[in-house]
Each structure stands twice: as C-alpha cells, then as structure tokens.
Amino acid sequence: MYDSIILRNVSRLMFPILLLLSLFMLVRGHNLPGGGFIGGLLAASAFILQIIAYGPMYLRTTFQINFLNLAAFGVIFAALWGLVGLVTGQAYMLAFWLKEPIPGIGKLGTPVLFDVGVYLTVIGVTTQLALVLAEEPTLYPIQRPPARRDAVAPEA
Amino acid sequence: MLVLIVLTALIMAPLGLFARYEPRPVIGWILAPIPLALFLAISALTPEVLAGGQVVQAIPWAPRMGLELRFMLDGLSMLFALLVSGIGALVVLYTAYYLAGDPGMGRFYLALFIFMGAMLGLVLADNVLTMFMFWELTSVSSYLLVGYKHDYPEARRGAQMGLLITVGGGLALLVGLVLLGTAAGSYTISEILAAGERIKASPLYTPAMLLIFLGCFTKSAQFPFHFWLPNAMQAPTPASAYLHSATMVKAGVYLLARLHPTLSDTTLWLYTLTVVGMTTMLVGAVAANRRDDIKGLLAYSTISKLGTMVLLAGMGGPEAPAALVATILAHALYKGALFMLAGAVDHEAGTRSLARLGGLRRAMPWTAALAILSSLSMAGVPILFGFVAKEEQLYAAVDNGLPPGLDVVVLIAVVTSAVFGVLYSWRLVSGVFFGAPGSGMKEHVHEAPAGMLIGPAILTTFSVVLPLGLLPTTGTFLQPAVDAISNEAAKISLYLFPSEISLPLILSMTALLIGAVLTRFEPQIVAAPSPLPPWLNGDRIYDAAVDGVLQGATVFTRTLQNGKLRSYMTWAVLSLIAVVTPPLLLFGFNGLTLPNLDGVEPFEFVSMLLIPIGVIATLQARSRLGAIIAASFVGLMVAYIFVIYSAPDLALTQLLVEILTTVFLVLLFAVLPASFERLTSPAEQSRDGLIAVIGGLMFAGIAFAASSSTELSPISQAFRAESQTQGFGDNVVNVILVDFRGFDTMGEIVVLFIAVLGIYAMLRLRPDASLARDDEEAPVRPARPDEAVLHGNGQDGRSAPDAREAPVAGKGR
Numbered sequence: 001m002y003d004s005i006i007l008r009n010v011s012r013l014m015f016p017i018l019l020l021l022s023l024f025m026l027v028r029g030h031n032l033p034g035g036g037f038i039g040g041l042l043a044a045s046a047f048i049l050q051i052i053a054y055g056p057m058y059l060r061t062t063f064q065i066n067f068l069n070l071a072a073f074g075v076i077f078a079a080l081w082g083l084v085g086l087v088t089g090q091a092y093m094l095a096f097w098l099k100e101p102i103p104g105i106g107k108l109g110t111p112v113l114f115d116v117g118v119y120l121t122v123i124g125v126t127t128q129l130a131l132v133l134a135e136e137p138t139l140y141p142i143q144r145p146p147a148r149r150d151a152v153a154p155e156a
Numbered sequence: 157m158l159v160l161i162v163l164t165a166l167i168m169a170p171l172g173l174f175a176r177y178e179p180r181p182v183i184g185w186i187l188a189p190i191p192l193a194l195f196l197a198i199s200a201l202t203p204e205v206l207a208g209g210q211v212v213q214a215i216p217w218a219p220r221m222g223l224e225l226r227f228m229l230d231g232l233s234m235l236f237a238l239l240v241s242g243i244g245a246l247v248v249l250y251t252a253y254y255l256a257g258d259p260g261m262g263r264f265y266l267a268l269f270i271f272m273g274a275m276l277g278l279v280l281a282d283n284v285l286t287m288f289m290f291w292e293l294t295s296v297s298s299y300l301l302v303g304y305k306h307d308y309p310e311a312r313r314g315a316q317m318g319l320l321i322t323v324g325g326g327l328a329l330l331v332g333l334v335l336l337g338t339a340a341g342s343y344t345i346s347e348i349l350a351a352g353e354r355i356k357a358s359p360l361y362t363p364a365m366l367l368i369f370l371g372c373f374t375k376s377a378q379f380p381f382h383f384w385l386p387n388a389m390q391a392p393t394p395a396s397a398y399l400h401s402a403t404m405v406k407a408g409v410y411l412l413a414r415l416h417p418t419l420s421d422t423t424l425w426l427y428t429l430t431v432v433g434m435t436t437m438l439v440g441a442v443a444a445n446r447r448d449d450i451k452g453l454l455a456y457s458t459i460s461k462l463g464t465m466v467l468l469a470g471m472g473g474p475e476a477p478a479a480l481v482a483t484i485l486a487h488a489l490y491k492g493a494l495f496m497l498a499g500a501v502d503h504e505a506g507t508r509s510l511a512r513l514g515g516l517r518r519a520m521p522w523t524a525a526l527a528i529l530s531s532l533s534m535a536g537v538p539i540l541f542g543f544v545a546k547e548e549q550l551y552a553a554v555d556n557g558l559p560p561g562l563d564v565v566v567l568i569a570v571v572t573s574a575v576f577g578v579l580y581s582w583r584l585v586s587g588v589f590f591g592a593p594g595s596g597m598k599e600h601v602h603e604a605p606a607g608m609l610i611g612p613a614i615l616t617t618f619s620v621v622l623p624l625g626l627l628p629t630t631g632t633f634l635q636p637a638v639d640a641i642s643n644e645a646a647k648i649s650l651y652l653f654p655s656e657i658s659l660p661l662i663l664s665m666t667a668l669l670i671g672a673v674l675t676r677f678e679p680q681i682v683a684a685p686s687p688l689p690p691w692l693n694g695d696r697i698y699d700a701a702v703d704g705v706l707q708g709a710t711v712f713t714r715t716l717q718n719g720k721l722r723s724y725m726t727w728a729v730l731s732l733i734a735v736v737t738p739p740l741l742l743f744g745f746n747g748l749t750l751p752n753l754d755g756v757e758p759f760e761f762v763s764m765l766l767i768p769i770g771v772i773a774t775l776q777a778r779s780r781l782g783a784i785i786a787a788s789f790v791g792l793m794v795a796y797i798f799v800i801y802s803a804p805d806l807a808l809t810q811l812l813v814e815i816l817t818t819v820f821l822v823l824l825f826a827v828l829p830a831s832f833e834r835l836t837s838p839a840e841q842s843r844d845g846l847i848a849v850i851g852g853l854m855f856a857g858i859a860f861a862a863s864s865s866t867e868l869s870p871i872s873q874a875f876r877a878e879s880q881t882q883g884f885g886d887n888v889v890n891v892i893l894v895d896f897r898g899f900d901t902m903g904e905i906v907v908l909f910i911a912v913l914g915i916y917a918m919l920r921l922r923p924d925a926s927l928a929r930d931d932e933e934a935p936v937r938p939a940r941p942d943e944a945v946l947h948g949n950g951q952d953g954r955s956a957p958d959a960r961e962a963p964v965a966g967k968g969r
Binding site for chain 2: 029033034036037038048052068072074075092095107109114121126129130134
C-alpha cells in the first residue's frame with residue numbers, strides 16, 4: 001500500500017513480536033493490565049500493520065484466515081463457556097475454576113476461556129473491518145482481493 | 157412431561173429437512189408419528205383430567221420478574237392440544253403427498269413443526285408471559301407458512317399482512333396481559349382467574365381487557381381485522397387446513413375462553429364480544445356466498461364460525477360454554493377435512509374456481525363422498541356432528557345472558573348465519589362435484605392419491621361417528637373443557653334427537669328449510685352487490701396504512717439520514733442534550749462541589765490543558781492529515797490522563813483504540829483531497845459550534861454532579877473486595893469484564909460482531925451500480941482465483957472483462 005522499504009521491513013519484524021505481546025496481554029489479563037479486549041486489539045494491530053505495509057492481498061494470500069468466521073467463532077466460543085453453569089443446573093455464566101494451576105499457563109477457569117472468545121472476536125472484527133476498508137473499490141480501485149469467495153451473492 | 161410435549165415438536169422441526177430426499181411421501185410416514193406420539197402422550201394424561209384434576213409443570217426462568225415456563229393441562233387445553241397434535245399428524249402426512257413435487261418441502265416441514273410446537277405451548281401455558289411468547293411464535297411461524305411460495309407477490313403480501321396484523325395485535329395483548337398481571341398480582345393464569353373478582357373491581361380491568369380483546373380479535377380474524385385471513389389463503393393448502401381447523405386462528409378464541417370463567421359477565425365483556433362476534437359471523441357468512449375460489453369460500457366460512465365462537469364466549473347464559481366447546485370440535489373436524497379435500501381437488505383438477513370446476517363426483521368419487529359428508533356437517537344437517545353443535549348454539553342463543561332486545565337480535569343473527577351456512581355448503585358441493593364437468597379443469601382428472609385422503613377420511617369419520625352412538629362419551633370427554641370455561645357448574649348434554657319439539661329445534665329446521673329454498677336463487681345471491689360500503693374494505697385500508705407508514709418512514713429517513721455525517725452528529729448530540737439537560741438542571745446542582753485541586757501536580761494540569769488545545773487544533777486544521785493527527789492527539793492525551801490516575805487497563809485500551817481509529821481514518825481519508833473545502837456557511841458553523849459547546853458543558857456538568865454525589869456508596873469498593881475472593885483475579889477491571897459482568901461483555905462482543913456484519917454487508921453486498929460507476933474511471937474486474945496474484949502494489953487483477961465474473965453482488969433481491 002505504501003511502497004516503503006523501511007515500513008515493510010519493520011512491519012515484518014514487528015509482526016511476531018506484536019502477536020506474542022498480544023498473547024502475553026491476553027494471558028496475564030486476569031491479574032495484571034491486559035485481557036481479551038486489549039490483547040485482541042494488539043493482535044489486530046499486528047495484522048493491520050501488514051495491510052498497510054503490503055496491502056490487503058498479502059494478508060489474504062499469506063494467512064488465509066477468514067476473519068469474519070474467526071469473529072463468529074469467538075462469539076460462539078465465549079458463549080460456550082457460559083453454558084457450563086447451565087449444564088450443572090446453575091446460572092448461566094457461573095464461573096468454574098480448576099483446582100490446581102497448569103504449569104506454564106497458570107490457573108485455568110471458564111472466565112479465562114471466555115476472555116479467549118473475546119480476544120478472537122476482537123481480532124476478527126477489527127481486522128475484517130480494516131480489510132473491507134482497504135479493499136474498498138471506491139477508495140482503492142486498484143486493490144482487489146484475489147478471489148472474493150466470501151462475497152458470494154445470495155442465490156437468486 | 158408437558159414441557160417435553162411442547163419442546164418435542166420444536167426440537168424435531170429440523171427433521172423436516174430430510175424431505176429433500178426421494179421418495180418424498182416416505183418422509184410423511186416418518187414424520188407423522190411424531191405428532192401422533194404427542195397426541196398419545198396427551199391422551200395418556202386424559203384420565204387425570206377427566207377425574208377433574210390438572211397436570212401442572214413449572215420451570216422457573218426469571219422468578220423475580222414473575223416469569224416461569226409453566227404449563228398446565230386442564231379440560232380446555234387438553235381439547236386444544238389433542239386437536240393440534242391429532243390434526244397435526246394428519247396434516248403432516250397429507251403434506252408429503254400434496255407437496256411431493258415441490259423442492260421446498262423441507263422448509264415447509266420445518267415451519268410446520270415450529271408452528272405445531274408454538275401452538276402446543278400456547279394452549280398449555282399457565283403463565284401469561286409464557287403464553288405470549290408462544291403466541292408471537294405462532295404469528296412468526298405462520299408468516300413462514302403463508303409466505304411459503306415467496307416467489308409470488310400475493311403470497312408475500314398475504315404473509316406480511318397476517319404478520320403485521322397479528323403481531324400488532326400481539327403487542328396490544330402484551331400490554332393487556334401485563335396490566336392484567338399487575339391487577340392480579342401474579343402472572344400465573346390460574347392465580348389470575350382466582351383473583352377474578354378483585355380484577356373486575358380494579359381500574360385496570362377496562363384497559364387490560366380492551367387490549368386483550370384487540371389481541372384476540374386480530375388473531376382470530378374478527379371484524380374489522382378479518383381481511384387478513386382470506387389473504388392468508390396464499391399458503392399451501394396443508395398450512396391452510398392446519399391454521400383454520402385446529403390452530404392459530406382459534407388462539408384468540410382460546411384465550412377468551414380461558415379468561416371467561418371469572419373475568420366475563422361485565423358489561424364491557426358482554427357487549428364488546430357479542431357485537432364484534434355477531435358482526436363477524438354475519439359478514440363472514442355473507443361474504444362466503446360471494447366467493448368463487450373454494451379456499452376463499454372456506455376462509456370466509458371460518459371467519460363466520462370464529463365470529464360465532466366469540467359471540468358464544470361473550471353472550472353468557474348457562475348453555476354458551478357447552479355450545480362453544482361443541483362448536484370448536486365440530487368446526488375443527490369438518491373444516492380440516494374440507495380444506496384438505498379442497499387441496500386434493502386443486503391438486504388434481506388444477507383450479508380452485510367454482511366457475512371452472514364441476515361434475516367431479518365421477519372422477520373423484522372418494523373425495524366427493526368425504527366432501528359431501530363434511531359439507532353436510534358444516535351446513536348443520538341432522539345426524540352429523542355439525543348439527544349437534546348448531547343445536548347447542550341455538551339453545552345457547554335462546555337462553556342467553558343478554559339484556560332484552562339484544563338477545564332477540566343475537567337469536568336472529570345465529571339463525572341467519574345458519575341459513576347462509578346451508579347456502580355456502582351447498583354451493584361448495586354442487587359447484588365442485590355436481591352439474592356439468594367444468595370447462596377450466598385439467599383433462600383426465602383422477603382420484604387423489606390415498607395418502608391425501610387418509611386425513612380427511614379420519615376427520616369426516618369423526619364427524620359422522622361421534623353423533624352416532626358416541627355422544628355420551630363425547631359429552632364426558634368435553635365436560636372438563638366446559639368446566640374450565642364456565643363460571644358456574646354447567647353440564648354439557650349433547651343430543652341427536654330431542655325428546656320434545658322445542659324452540660331451538662323449530663328454528664334449526666326453519667334455517668335448513670330457508671337455506672334449501674335459497675339455493676334456488678344462488679346466481680342472484682352471488683351477483684348481489686356487497687352490503688358493506690366500499691371504503692370499509694379491509695384490504696384497502698390496510699394498503700393505505702402500510703403505504704402511509706412507508707411514506708412517513710421515507711420522510712423521516714430523508715430528514716434524519718441525509719447522508720451527511722455532520723447532521724447525524726447534530727441529531728445525536730441534540731437528543732442527548734434533550735434527555736440529559738432537564739434532570740441536570742432540576743437535580744444536578746444540589747450540593748454540587750467543585751473537585752478538589754489540591755493534590756494536582758503542575759505537569760498534570762499542563763497535560764489536561766493540552767486536550768482543549770488539541771481540540772482547537774483539530775478545528776483549525778487545513779489538511780485532512782493534520783486534522784486526523786490533532787484528533788488522535790486528543791485521544792492520546794486522554795489515555796495519558798488514565799496513566800496518571802493509575803488506570804493502566806483503560807489507558808491501554810484507549811491507546812489501542814486511538815491508534816486503530818487513526819488507521820481507519822487514514823484508510824478512509826487517504827483518497828480524498830488533501831485539504832478541506834468549506835461547504836457550510838458561517839451561520840451553520842456557529843449553530844453547530846453552539847450545539848457542541850452546550851453538549852460539552854452538559855457532560856462536564858454531569859461529571860461534576862456524579863463526582864459530587866454522596867448518596868450512594870461507590871460500587872468500586874465492593875468489586876475490589878470481591879475480585880480476589882470471588883473472581884480469583886487481581887485485575888479488578890478484567891474480573892468485572894469476564895466474570896461479574898460477563899453477560900454484558902457477551903452482549904458487547906455480539907454487538908461488535910453484528911456491527912462488522914453490517915459494515916461488511918454495506919460495503920460488499922450492495923448493488924453493482926456504485927461499482928460500475930467507479931469502473932468507468934478504472935476498468936478493473938475482480939481477479940479470478942486462478943490468476944497469478946502479486947502481493948504488493950496492486951499491480952494485479954487487470955484482466956480482460958470476463959463475463960463469468962459479472963456482478964458478484966446485487967443479484968439477489
């Protein structure tokens with residue numbers, strides 16, 4: 001998008017660092033500043049940086065992630081962990097925690113997994129938004145996705 | 157058990173999608189046992205109900221709001237539940253043959269089963285809110301059924317009309333039910349009925365009842381809302397048979413009957429229901445005789461019978477409950493059969509017009525025999541169950557609870573509708589099965605397949621057999637329903653041959669005789685002009701109302717959504733000011749204390765001052781990029797303030813959101829001219845500036861008022877105290893987000909997702925017009941999947957126009 005060697009090299013370097021940082025933010029969120037929303041925005045920034053440096057097509061072809069599906073999965077994943085309470089005959093979204101922490105990850109409970117759902121939703125929504133804007137033909141007539149598989153018209 | 161009965165139909169609904177596979181009729185034989193099993197399950201509970209008991213099952217849902225999934229089986233709900241499941245089984249089987257050649261049969265079954273479940277839930281519910289939920293679900297699922305043939309504009313119109321009218325009435329009903337529940341102090345139907353006297357004395361009684369009446373009248377197609385029902389004839393015949401015989405249109409009658417025991421015999425109840433029911437009865441009976449379409453004729457006869465039922469629910473008297481129950485059963489039996497037979501005729505002969513049909517008794521002997529028997533029952537000819545029900549109606553009309561004058565009018569009206577009933581029954585039979593073979597039919601008409609005749613045969617058999625020897629059993633079976641409706645002990649006594657010559661019998665015979673004579677004058681009656689003035693045409697009023705709403709919405713939208721972001725902001729800020737200012741001016745300044753500035757360090761003060769400077773810089777910016785940077789600066793300074801006051805979570809979020817907002821703004825602005833143009837006059841600018849300043853002052857005022865408030869202790873302490881012990885986390889903000897208020901967060905991410913769907917739809921799935929306009933300047937086609945794609949500067953996708961790639965979006969309507 002912006003034909004800049006510096007931007008491209010920096011964004012290539014930054015990408016894994018930003019993703020790692022976002023995961024770090026997500027995991028530590030329960031006790032320290034961070035969490036699903038912040039982590040998700042960070043990860044989305046990592047993706048959007050690639051869009052700015054290389055254009056939307058690069059993101060589509062290199063990662064092959066359907067961000068709309070990712071967001072939908074995030075919503076369902078988050079809702080899923082609320083059901084645990086319902087299944088055991090208690091209120092929806094009642095929290096459940098493992099007794100012992102898992103080495104390397106920490107103590108796991110349904111709120112943490114719910115946060116993972118938030119994380120995925122935020123990544124999906126934000127990145128998809130940037131993609132849609134960056135591929136907007138009225139704004140950027142040259143830029144087009146390789147194949148608009150996800151924009152199939154409803155059957156007539 | 158009852159919950160299971162209701163849920164089974166709903167859960168089994170997706171099974172209908174198997175109807176995609178051949179051979180189609182088999183799916184009918186696989187699916188029909190489901191409602192049959194429900195029928196048997198309800199029958200298994202019959203002894204308990206016959207013994208005078210009730211079966212109750214309750215699952216708390218939102219107990220503090222009085223909301224629970226509460227189901228109760230008594231005589232009335234048992235009668236309806238048996239009709240819904242029993243006729244449902246026959247309709248499911250019939251559908252497999254009727255729609256055998258239709259690719260959308262799976263979709264139809266899906267909607268049919270949802271409808272069945274909703275209807276069972278409606279009649280079994282013992283909580284008015286539960287009942288309302290199922291009530292609206294029947295409207296929605298019947299919308300899907302009526303609009304099944306959605307390629308036809310008439311089907312879409314009929315479906316939409318039914319939905320708008322019944323759901324609109326449903327909204328009135330909801331308010332009425334809430335008022336009723338408030339007056340009774342409970343939302344449980346049995347408790348509401350127990351509090352009947354108190355409710356009648358309450359000032360809420362009149363508004364509650366009027367709203368409930370509105371809901372019932374729209375649902376049960378009472379005059380003047382009756383016109384949606386003939387339009388709903390666009391539904392495939394199985395759906396019509398189901399909607400008319402057993403289910404949806406009787407929901408209003410059901411609710412009136414349900415409330416009858418303790419809420420009736422007030423002037424309001426007596427007069428409203430009597431007048432509306434009587435009018436509907438006569439309008440439907442007259443209109444049925446002017447119809448050429450056999451389904452239209454049957455639809456208007458249903459309207460007439462629904463009017464009769466509402467009249468019976470309204471007029472009081474010792475015999476009315478028994479007559480109501482008998483009418484419900486008789487009507488379900490013959491109307492279900494007649495609709496299915498009308499579908500068979502349509503299916504085989506290819507037309508439903510009385511003028512084009514005729515002489516089908518030879519080609520379709522079985523259909524003819526069943527239709528004749530059911531029509532005789534509809535006409536109220538002796539020894540059929542329709543006759544038994546009509547006798548009950550006449551007894552009720554003779555011995556009603558109305559004041560003198562009105563009671564005679566009601567009696568005459570009932571006899572008149574009986575006369576017309578004879579006439580339209582005769583028209584149906586003679587027009588379709590007798591006379592010369594019709595000219596507009598397919599050639600070589602054959603008898604309908606056996607699968608389409610099983611349902612009508614069973615229903616017709618009941619119409620014939622019930623009076624012939626099973627009357628005492630039927631009476632015993634219907635007695636609990638009568639008990640549930642009547643407000644005093646009433647005995648149902650069905651009879652076939654009266655022991656003595658009584659007034660009702662004389663009236664009944666007179667009606668038959670006059671009806672028989674009138675059949676001689678059928679052409680004149682059919683050609684007679686409508687007795688109603690033309691402006692009273694419901695269809696026209698409906699169309700005018702819908703057009704008016706659409707025009708109003710267009711004007712409203714043009715005013716509010718004129719495509720200028722500036723005016724959206726103006727409206728948003730203005731409405732916020734309108735909502736926020738009055739309470740702030742009234743209460744906000746009591747005990748207002750200015751914030752304590754003692755502990756504020758100079759650098760904090762400076763950083764705060766930088767925010768208004770950023771705002772002014774944004775306003776003064778001459779280039780877009782400058783404006784974006786200045787606006788981002790404001791956001792960053794807010795994040796910095798969060799840092800100063802040790803809110804790292806907020807600061808991080810604000811920082812990230814600010815960065816991404818800037819990125820999005822740059823994405824949008826990058827292709828616009830670099831500098832702004834002035835498109836507003838100085839007057840407009842000062843007006844907008846004034847609105848902005850007032851809005852800002854209001855919000856500052858709210859912030860001060862909130863921080864000065866000492867009445868409520870801050871909630872933060874409780875959260876801080878419990879986050880470690882209850883939520884097992886040190887980060888209070890995050891624990892609130894994912895645990896204490898996790899449900900809110902759930903809602904927020906759903907909103908996020910819906911927002912992205914909306915943006916996606918707006919930008920991607922729009923008509924190609926806008927794309928074409930751009931392509932004039934840059935003739936670019938979307939690249940094909942097999943084309944080599946370079947990432948980078950977009951030097952791709954420039955291929956020759958490809959017809960196959962033509963409009964990606966915008967094909968669908």
